[in-house]
Amino acid sequence: MTLRLHDTATRETRDFVPLVPGRAGIYVCGLTVQSEPHVGHVRSAVNFDVLRRWLSATGHEVDFIRNVTDIDDKILAKSAEQGVHWYALAAAMKRELDAALAAINVLPPTYEPGATGHVPEIVELIEQLIARGHAYAAEDGSGDVYFDVRSWPAYGELTRQRVEDMEPAGDADPRGKRDPRDFALWKGWKKDSEPQTASWPSPWGPGRPGWHIECSAMAGKYLGPAFDVHGGGVDLRFPHHENEQAQSRAAGRPFASYWLHNAWITTAGEKMSKSLGNSLLIPSVLERVRGIELRYYMVAAHYRSHVEFSFEALDEAAKAFRRIEDFLDRARVHVPVDATSELPDAFVAAMDDDLGTPGAVAVIHDCVREGNRLLDARASEEAGRNAVAVAAMLDVLGLNPADPAWATRGSDDRLTEVVDALAKGLLEERAAAREAKDWARADAIRDRIKAAGVEVEDTPTGPKWSV
Template sequence: MPLRLYDTEAAAVRDFAPLTPGAASIYLCGATVQAPPHIGHLRSGVAFDVLARWLEVGHGLDVTFVRNVTDIDDKILAKAAEAGRPWWAWAYTHEQAFTAAYDAVGVRRPTYEPRATGHVPEMVELMELLVERGHAYPAADGSGDVYFDVRSFPEYGALTHVSLDDVAPAEDADPRGKRDPRDFALWKGSKPTEPATASWPTPFGRGRPGWHLECSAMARRYLGDAFDIHAGGLDLRFPHHENEQAQSRAAGLGFASYWLHNGWVTQGGEKMSKSLGNSLQVSTVLKHTSPLALRYYLGSAHYRSALEYSPTSLAEAETAIGRVETFLRRVQPVLASRIGAAAPAPRIPPDFAAAMNDDLNVPGALAVLHDTVRAGNAALDGGHEQFAVAAANDVNAIVRTLGIDPLDPHWTGAASTAASAQAAALDVLVQAQLEARAQARASKDFAAADAIRDLLGRAGVVVQDSADGARWSLG
């Protein structure tokens, strides 16, 4: 079954066919490290980490994954100046915070993670090629700026299907040096108000790169003139990705074959952002939510859909992942009695594969997961061990592919301290209720015993009686 993906440029779902047999290449626009990450920043990381895993597991492809770091831009310079810190130190501090956040939620490290400041020679080379081909020009005002001439490239607007007549002026530099107000900056000449360290020499004068040029040059450096997938957030489609594609194709490069864009994390219907004052910093969220639950939540909606945040969102994710973990722990004794300590080889369930191949329909894939968990629990309750083992095999394959295996050592390490503390506290409270219930049963006060069981049931706690006493799990 082919993998079908929604391509922004085609405005349609297309069969995925990699340029190189047996391999796939992905470029993801990463963070502009101007401030600490909020949970909205992590959504693209989780969404396209799932894509890479599925290309590997579901289609046997060797994936090269590039996620860049924008460590020089107007906002970084301005915020560093306000804080009285060197711009490069400010950027690196927040780059480390992003790395810690990605690591916490199990987003695998990319194959390459280039910084913009480490690839200025490649940017200058691409800029010179564009000038040579008549698609870019140095500003006539002596500012040192270099602009892309949008009217020189008839295909401008092909990615987002906009007409040049409808494009607003590019507000990335002083328009006085532009031939057309819609031309965008490839290079920004150095200014006396900016640190000397924030400029590099070029044939057009000292300066620093424009945002769009950075990504085109880094993608070319690590993935070649043409590659499979360019991914990023919905807000990057225009002007960033439109400009990337225009300058790269104007330079004669094939660039990306597919463009994938993830939806926003919203709060009250608005995109989560610092400017709106509605951001939730990852470091703060992880003080009361397990990293696994945060990953589950961020990946629970279809990647192209908006993901609305509410105070109950993360609690619901904790409950959902708790059900999966409870089943996997329940079935462990059965697996051990049959095959010792080794786990069965994962099998990709056909319904799960069908959902994933349908433009990464993770909600559909999660429905398969939870249906399988329910079937596995029913098999255990009915003593049908062979069916429970088959269900465990399917569940293991699903959670490992999605990166949400609750028994993975990643989640049981230091990163899961908050979740472990919550689980321990819950166990103490439930055990106290179970002891009270046992005492009521011993006293033949069955009404009181049933009342305790009903109370726990309303809280989502399932009580199972056995010869060894009562056991509990999240239902």
């Protein structure tokens, strides 16, 4: 089969045909590092991580670029509120983001450029737009530069809008604009309210990049004037992605062949966001479930479907994933030496159908049920082969428990050793009580273990425990 992707630009599901055979260039809009990442943020990262893994699994070399917006109005405002340097806030929040993505096994991008490191490329692109008659420097002395939306007849084609129906761009004082819909490419330094460190030299005076131009410049630098896939959250379609496409093509760059957008995670029907105050920060969520369980929760939903977040649904997803792990634990010792990790046809078909992860997850659970049936029927070798297929599918989704990325690190290692030793000691006491037919004592030990938050399962190969 051929991978088919739903292209937001055409609103059609089309065969994926890369510009360079066997190679795929992907650009994903990353976060503005103004505060800690929440569940809504990492969903986008997980969705496009799955795309990247599937392309790799099907033989493509993938150039995966995910940017970071490390200077903008929000960062400046928040740093001023907190009394810290804007660059210190951005760096601290970038570390929080890195930790959150590592905790859910999102692969590092091929490269992760930041806006502040690409001012020369941004200035060069703005100069090209001015030379082509698609941008202009404001005449109000602000030092701002704007994209002239009326100069580009195709403006609005990505989101199927007419300029006349659009709201004014609220990214700068409209006094210097020819049209209220014109958007900022360069923002002149406001010396009375902004630190000098938040400005760079340019032909229009000191200032900093506008939000939209940074992505066009960085995509062009690392993927070239034309590349395969541009991705991001559905909330970025307008104005961010509309503006990216317009300014890039106005500069003579074909830009993205496919546009992919993941849907929101909502709470009480509203987009999860920092401004709404209903965000769920990753460290808090990971106090309730493991990173692999949180990732499973997000992968099990199709990337284009909205997800109404609830802890009840998250807990159910965690239980479902543990059933997969339990099967792998049971079947591990029965894996034949000659077993090959081929992906089931039904799994491949689901993934090729616009990354149909719900169908792919259903195939995994079907294999798990069949594998458990085989184990119960003492068809051990067949069950072992099933386990290999399950592990191969989980690898594609970034969910294989055997992946070293899921191993605990740092001080958690010692804690795991201590808990393991204590649990084994109690289980040995319980085993001795059962051997002596002291059922009351055996049950009391089991209750003691359960009260500590540890579940015990009696298996043919002995008791197993999990937190």
